[in-house]
Amino acid sequence: MTLLNRLQLTATAIAFASIPFFPSFITLTNVAFPGVSVVPPPVAIALLCAMLVLAVVASLALIQPPRVMPVLVPPLLVWLAAIVLSLVLGLNLRDGTVFVLIYALTIIWHAHTDRYYTLPGMAQTIWWAYLVSGLLACVVAIAMVVTRTPAVQYTIANGRAVGTFVLPGELAGYLLFLLPIAYALARCARSAALRTIAWVTLGIGAVTMVLTFSRTGWVGLAAGIAFLIVLQARSGRARFVQGAAIVAAAVAIVLLLFNEHHNPSENFTRLSIWQAALGVIDRFPLTGVGPFGFSKIYPFVRLPDGDATAFHAHSMYLTFLAELGIVGFLAFCWVIWCFAREWYRRVHNSSQTALLASGIAAGVVGALVQGLIDTVSVVIFGLLVPMLALALAAARHGTGDA
Numbered sequence: 001m002t003l004l005n006r007l008q009l010t011a012t013a014i015a016f017a018s019i020p021f022f023p024s025f026i027t028l029t030n031v032a033f034p035g036v037s038v039v040p041p042p043v044a045i046a047l048l049c050a051m052l053v054l055a056v057v058a059s060l061a062l063i064q065p066p067r068v069m070p071v072l073v074p075p076l077l078v079w080l081a082a083i084v085l086s087l088v089l090g091l092n093l094r095d096g097t098v099f100v101l102i103y104a105l106t107i108i109w110h111a112h113t114d115r116y117y118t119l120p121g122m123a124q125t126i127w128w129a130y131l132v133s134g135l136l137a138c139v140v141a142i143a144m145v146v147t148r149t150p151a152v153q154y155t156i157a158n159g160r161a162v163g164t165f166v167l168p169g170e171l172a173g174y175l176l177f178l179l180p181i182a183y184a185l186a187r188c189a190r191s192a193a194l195r196t197i198a199w200v201t202l203g204i205g206a207v208t209m210v211l212t213f214s215r216t217g218w219v220g221l222a223a224g225i226a227f228l229i230v231l232q233a234r235s236g237r238a239r240f241v242q243g244a245a246i247v248a249a250a251v252a253i254v255l256l257l258f259n260e261h262h263n264p265s266e267n268f269t270r271l272s273i274w275q276a277a278l279g280v281i282d283r284f285p286l287t288g289v290g291p292f293g294f295s296k297i298y299p300f301v302r303l304p305d306g307d308a309t310a311f312h313a314h315s316m317y318l319t320f321l322a323e324l325g326i327v328g329f330l331a332f333c334w335v336i337w338c339f340a341r342e343w344y345r346r347v348h349n350s351s352q353t354a355l356l357a358s359g360i361a362a363g364v365v366g367a368l369v370q371g372l373i374d375t376v377s378v379v380i381f382g383l384l385v386p387m388l389a390l391a392l393a394a395a396r397h398g399t400g401d402a
Contacts (some may be wrong), residue, residue, distance in 0.1 A: 002122065008061050011054040015109060015386075016129040019045055019172065020137035023033055023166040024380040025109050028098055036153040048102075055105050058112035070114035070390055075338045076107050078172035079331040083291060086324045090290015091297060098389025099291035106385040109331035113386055117393035123400020127185060134178045136199040138208040139161055145211055148330040157350060160209035165373050165378065166173060172217025173376035175209045177363030177383050189399050215375040225365030231358045270314045270373070272306035273298075278304070280322040288325035316371030316380070325378060336368070339388050344397035 025048060035046075080103060087096040116122050141163030153162055160168040179202060184197035205337045230251060250326035279301040280289060289297050298310045313319040320329045343361055347354045364387060367379045393400075 002294060004061060004064070005056075008059045008112070008119065009121055010114075011057040012116075013125050013129040014050065014056055016126055017076045017133035018047060018050075019130075019378070019382045020133060023164070023170050023378045025098070025102060025381070026166060026377060028306055035162070035165045038150060038152070038153065038164060051105055057215035057349040058108050061116060062108070062111055068115060070111050070389065071333065071342050071392065072114070072338055073107065073111050074112065075331070075335045076385065078329065079335055080104060080107060082287075082291060082331040083324060086287045086290045086293075088290075089287045090323070092290050092295075094291040095292040096290045099272060099350045102381050103385075106381060110385045110389040111122060113389040114393055116392070118397055123193070123397070124191070127189070127399070128197075130178075131185070131194070131197050131201050134174075134182070135197065135204055136231055137174070138201070138204045139170075140164060141208050142204070142211060154291075156351075160213045161208055163208075164233060165185045167214060168212045169370075169374050170216050170376050170378045172209060172212040172214035172220070173367060173370055173374075173379040174226060174383065175212070176217065176366035176370060176379075177360070177387055179205050179209065179221065180228060180359040180362040180366070181356075183228075184356045185399065190354045201245075216370045216372075220366035221290055223369040224362035227362045227365045228358055231354070245368050269307045272303040273314050274318060275303055275311045276301045276310065277315070277318040277322050280313075281318070284322070284325060286325045287327055288321065288323045290327050291323050294319060294322050312375040315373055316368075316373060316375045319375045339364075339392070343391055343395055353396075357391055358397055360391035360394055363387060364391065 015193070021039055024037045024041075026046040027037050027041045027044050028048065036171040039047075051128065073280070080100070083100055083103060087100055088094065090096055113126070117126075144150075144153070144163060145161050148159075159351055161171055162168050163171055166175065182198045182202040182205060186195050186202055189195045189198060209221060220399075266299040276298055277294070280294065280297055283301075295309065295311050296315055299308070303310075313322050317329070320332055324332070343357065347357050364384065367376070367384060370376065370379070
């Protein structure tokens with residue numbers, strides 16, 4: 001194994017293990033976010049610098065012959081171009097530049113994961129780093145709830161699990177991917193040790209998901225589970241009935257616990273924020289107000305009874321339309337369409353690789369459902385784009401050498 005290969009494995013392990021700390025990047029902007037980051041800004045800066053170094057390693061690997069263009073890179077670059085256009089024409093150049101930089105890094109991450117998934121040791125490195133860091137993140141989140149520390153985070157979150165994330169919904173968004181992937185690896189990984197850590201992660205992660213009391217997270221997870229049931233069940237009619245029952249049960253639980261560990265005012269202010277977002281879209285329909293620009297214009301379009309500030313539109317789709325305009329939103333839709341088409345092509349009639357690929361895709365489905373009524377930065381930056389690559393790689397190669 002060459003020195004570059006060793007560096008690739010190290011860089012990949014660090015990248016996937018660092019995902020629980022990605023939400024701290026928001027502290028590097030001037031955006032007023034409604035949460036508490038336990039990761040201090042100097043650590044966030046150091047982590048961003050580390051990601052830049054890792055991107056250099058990945059870029060050096062990508063220019064090695066044969067130079068193969070991963071299937072999703074062209075639509076991802078189109079989306080990047082749309083984001084840059086909205087940035088240049090938008091209202092928040094400084095913070096939007098951070099958005100563009102981080103997204104560009106995720107494209108490099110995506111391309112490297114897609115191309116080198118079959119490098120000896122790569123798949124095992126990815127899954128071990130992802131599961132172990134996920135397990136530790138869940139243990140820390142649970143411990144912080146039990147001990148009620150730090151007190152300011154516990155208070156602002158109304159006793160919900162947050163951990164190293166900034167908001168409970170971000171932890172829930174992270175778990176939307178971790179739980180189905182852990183389940184799939186527990187079922188199909190060749191390594192007994194990896195199967196064991198996957199089962200443990202699944203159990204601890206499920207408890208953590210409950211403690212987030214994230215309504216969007218619960219419904220998103222139910223949608224992901226329903227997606228897996230539909231794919232795995234043998235009877236066509238039964239699988240749709242079971243999937244629908246799972247989603248219906250999740251919705252019922254959310255309705256019964258509608259205000260559990262939530263500020264009741266959230267139920268009304270979110271509606272006013274959505275209306276304000278529609279006002280932004282009406283005024284800037286084509287290219288939007290630029291990434292991270294929603295919070296800048298919100299005070300001028302908010303309703304009289306709305307919150308004084310809003311970080312985003314409380315919907316991933318409304319946020320994209322408001323900040324990136326129709327151009328950026330359609331580019332995002334094209335990325336998802338290209339992924340779905342390629343993923344289906346690869347897993348069709350491929351029982352040996354379908355479970356893990358389906359587990360990752362279930363996370364994508366859950367995140368897209370959660371995005372209907374929430375905007376989760378860690379999902380957009382640190383999970384969605386690299387996980388699209390993992391889903392496609394797993395659809396072709398299964399667990400790799402795991």
